[in-house]
Amino acid sequence: MNGCNNEEVQRRKKLSFIKKNGFNFPNDFKPNINSIEIKNTYKSYSNNKLKVLKLFFSVAGRILKKRVMGKSSFFILKDCEGEIQLYVSQKNIVDKFYEDMIKILDLGDIIGAEGNLFRTQTGELSINCKKLKLLTKSLKPLPDKFHGLYNKEVRYRKRYLDLISNKSLSSVFKTRSDVIINIRKFMLKHKFLEVETPMIQNVPGGATARPFVTYHNSLNLNLYLRISPELYLKRLIIGGFERIFEINKNFRNEGISTRHNPEFTMMEVYMAYSDYKDMMMLTESLLKKIVFSVLGSLRFVYGEYELDFEKSFHKLTMKQAILNFNSNIKLSDLENLKCVLEIVNSLGIQVEKNWGIGKLILEIFNKTVEKKLIQPTFITDYPIEVSPLSRRNNVCSDVADRFELFISGFELANGFSELNDSDDQKSRFLEQTSNQFSKSEDNSIFYDKDYITALEYGLPPTSGMGIGVDRLIMILTNQKSIRDVILFPILKPI
Numbered sequence: 315m316n317g318c319n320n321e322e323v324q325r326r327k328k329l330s331f332i333k334k335n336g337f338n339f340p341n342d343f344k345p346n347i348n349s350i351e352i353k354n355t356y357k358s359y360s361n362n363k364l365k366v367l368k369l370f371f372s373v374a375g376r377i378l379k380k381r382v383m384g385k386s387s388f389f390i391l392k393d394c395e396g397e398i399q400l401y402v403s404q405k406n407i408v409d410k411f412y413e414d415m416i417k418i419l420d421l422g423d424i425i426g427a428e429g430n431l432f433r434t435q436t437g438e439l440s441i442n443c444k445k446l447k448l449l450t451k452s453l454k455p456l457p458d459k460f461h462g463l464y465n466k467e468v469r470y471r472k473r474y475l476d477l478i479s480n481k482s483l484s485s486v487f488k489t490r491s492d493v494i495i496n497i498r499k500f501m502l503k504h505k506f507l508e509v510e511t512p513m514i515q516n517v518p519g520g521a522t523a524r525p526f527v528t529y530h531n532s533l534n535l536n537l538y539l540r541i542s543p544e545l546y547l548k549r550l551i552i553g554g555f556e557r558i559f560e561i562n563k564n565f566r567n568e569g570i571s572t573r574h575n576p577e578f579t580m581m582e583v584y585m586a587y588s589d590y591k592d593m594m595m596l597t598e599s600l601l602k603k604i605v606f607s608v609l610g611s612l613r614f615v616y617g618e619y620e621l622d623f624e625k626s627f628h629k630l631t632m633k634q635a636i637l638n639f640n641s642n643i644k645l646s647d648l649e650n651l652k653c654v655l656e657i658v659n660s661l662g663i664q665v666e667k668n669w670g671i672g673k674l675i676l677e678i679f680n681k682t683v684e685k686k687l688i689q690p691t692f693i694t695d696y697p698i699e700v701s702p703l704s705r706r707n708n709v710c711s712d713v714a715d716r717f718e719l720f721i722s723g724f725e726l727a728n729g730f731s732e733l734n735d736s737d738d739q740k741s742r743f744l745e746q747t748s749n750q751f752s753k754s755e756d757n758s759i760f761y762d763k764d765y766i767t768a769l770e771y772g773l774p775p776t777s778g779m780g781i782g783v784d785r786l787i788m789i790l791t792n793q794k795s796i797r798d799v800i801l802f803p804i805l806k807p808i
Contacts, residue, residue, distance in 0.1 A: 321455050328418055329451045343426035343447055345374040350395035352431065353439060361433035369431040373398055373441060374449065376478065377423050378456075387416055388440075391427065392478070399440040400427050406444055415446055422452030422478075470803055486791045489608060490799060493787055494561060496607045497581055500600050506557040506583060511546035513539060513563065517762045520544030520703070522746075523566040526576075539565035544703065544778065545765045547584050548732060552773050556586040561783065572795040573724055576804050579783040586774045590705075590715045590731040593777035594692055597719060597727055598627050601690070601786075608790055616722050616789050619688050627719070631695035632679050639683045648675055672697025672712065687720035696730075702742045704730035719781075722789060729779030736769035 329337075352371065356364070375393035385404040390397050404412035406429070419425065429443040457475055469476040477483055498508065516535075518525040520542030528537050543560050550558055561581045570576065585593065605623050606612055612623040630638065633648050647653040654674045658665055663677050675697055687693075696716040698706055704714035716730035733739050743766070746759045787799040797803040 322453055325420055325451065325453050325455075328420070329453065332418060332448070332451070337448065337451075339451075340447065340449060343374060343449055344372065345393070345426065346372045348393050348395045349373070349375075349391070349398035352398060353396070356431060356439060359433075364430075364432050370429065371431060371441060372426065372428045373400075374426040375424065376452075377419060377421050377425060380419065380421060382416055385412065389419075389425075389427075391425070399434070399438055400429075400443050400446075401432075401434070401440050402443045402446060406442065407446060415448075418448060420452060420455070422454070422456045423448060424450035424452070466797075467805075470797055470805055471808075473801055486787075486793065486799060487801060489791050490787045492608050493604060493790060494783065496604045497561060497600070497783070500603050501559045501583065504557070504596070506559045506585075507555060509547070509550060509555070509558050509560055510562065511540075511543040511550075511560060515540050515546075517760045517764070518542075519760055519762045519765065521564075521566075522702075522759055524568055526565050526567045541566050542580075542780070543582055544780070545762055547582055548773060548776070548778070549765070549768050551584050551586055551732075551776050552768050552771055556774075557584075559583040570804060572797075573785065573788075575784070575796050575800055578796070578800075580780050581783055582778065582780040584732070584776055584778040586776050588777045589775065590694075590717055590729055590777050593729045593731075593779045594627075594629075594717050597729060597779055597781070598690075600781075601719075604786070605790065614790075616792055617794065619722065621721065621789070622689060625689075628689060628691040630691060630693055632675065632693055632697070633695065635683045635687070635691075635693055636675070636679055639686055640678075643678075648678075654678070670697075670699045672699030676700050684720060684725070685723040688722055691720050692717045693720060701730065702746055703733055703739070705733050705735075706738075724785065725782070726785050726789075727779055727781040729777065732773065732776040732778055734769065734773035734776065736766055739769055740766045 352373075356369070359367075373391060373393065375391040375398075377389055378392045378397065379388075379390035381388045387402045389400040389402065391400055402412070402416075407415065426445075426447040426449055427441055427443045428445040429441045432440060432442050434440050457479055469480070501508065514528065514537050516537060518538040518541045520540075521544070523541040525538040525541050528539065529535070530537050542564055543562065547558060547560060559581060561579065563577055564580050565577050566574075567576060568574065583593075583596070585596070602612060602623050605614070614621055614623075633645065636643060636648065637645060643657060647657065651671045651674075654671055655665070657678055658674050661678065661681050663681060665674070665677075669677075679693075694717045695707070695710075695713040696704070696718070698704070698712055698714045701714035701716050704716045707713045707715050714730055717728075718725050719727040719729075733742075743759075743761050747761050784796050784799055788794070788796060791799060793799050
C-alpha cells in the first residue's frame, strides 16, 4: 500500500473513532468574520491595543498547515477570502482535551475556532483559540502536502483541489463575477432590459455552427442546445422591446482550443432605431467602463503587450487591414477573383468550391491579419457573403454594415445593423442551406421559417452585438487559455 492510500486509511480510522464518540459532522458553528476582514480592519493595531480591546472572533475554514510544538500548536486556516493563523495552547482549550484534538486534526480538515485576536512575537495577526471544533473530516490528503497542483489537466479535472491549492485562482473567478456584475450595471444604466431566451430550441440559428442534439421523449422530437440567442432576441425587438440584453450560455459542437470551449458565455445586446456605428460606440464605452471598474486603469498588460484602452479604438475596413499587413497585396488584387484565388493558394488555404470572393477575402484576413491586431481594433465592411444576418451597405452592396472587435489577436465582439428585409433574409437563408456540402443530420445551417414569419411583421431598424465574456475575462486576468477562466471546462473522459 502506497503512502497516500495509507494516509487515507489512517484518516478513515480517525473518523470512525470520533463517530463512535459522538461526532456527527456538526452544522451549528457560525463564523462572524473572515480573514480579510480581520487583516484589513486591524492591520494597524498593536498587540497592546488588541489586549485592551479583547476582541473575540469566530472563524471557520480548512487547515492548510499544522505545526505542533508540545503543548501548543499553530494552524493556518483558509477561508473564502484568505488565510489566518490560529494559536492553540493546551491551557486555553476549555471544552476538549488538547492532545486528543491535535491527534485528530489533519491538513484539509474543516474546523471552527473561537478566540481573542492578538499579534505573535513576529507581528502576525492571529487567533488565540479558546475553542476548536472539527466540522468536517477530510478523508483524502491535500495534493503534494499542499505545495499545489502543477499538472494542468489535473487542475481542470479536479477544480476543487485547484481552488484549495492555487492561491491566485480564486481571484480570477472573483474577477469573472466582477466583470459580469459590471456588464449588468452598464446595460441597466443605459436603459436595457435583461431577458432570457430558450437554451433548448426547435431550430438552432443565429450563427454558423454545429449544434448539440438532444431528444424530447414526450414530444418525440429532436431538439438542439442553442448556438446563439440572436433570432429569439430579435423576435423580442419585433414584439416591441427596444433595448434588451442577455448574458447566458451558448453551445457549439465543435473543436476545443485555448480560445474555444463547447459551452461558453456570451452577452448579446439589441438596440432598436440604431445602426452598427451606434453599436460600435456602445461597445467601446462598455469595455472601457468594465476595464476601469475591474482593474482601476485603462492600461494593463496581457501576455507580452500593454493594452491601451485610453485611446479611441482603431477602425479599419477589412480590405484596409489586409493591405496594411500585406505589402505585396494591392487594392485592385482584392477586387479580382483570379488574383484573390492566387493569393489564397499562395497562403496554403484550402478552398471549398462554393466559396465566393467575399469568403476568400475573409480567409486572407484570418490568415494574415487577425493575430496581428493587438490593440483594440474594429474591423468593418465584412463581405455580405459571410454576413447572412447583416444589413447590406447602402453604398456597396457586396459588404455588410458589420464590425468585429479584435484585441490581442483574437475576436472579442461581433455586431452589425440587423437585416430587417424579410425577403432578403429568406433568400440568404435558402442560399446558405443549398450551399452546404453535407446533406446529413450534421448540417450546421438551418432554415428558421418562423423567424422569417416574425420578420414579415416588421423589425424596426436595429443594431446588435455579441461579446465573448470568457475571452474578455481572459484578457482582464492575463490568462492564455479559456479553460483558466471557466470553472469546469469540457474535458475528454479518462
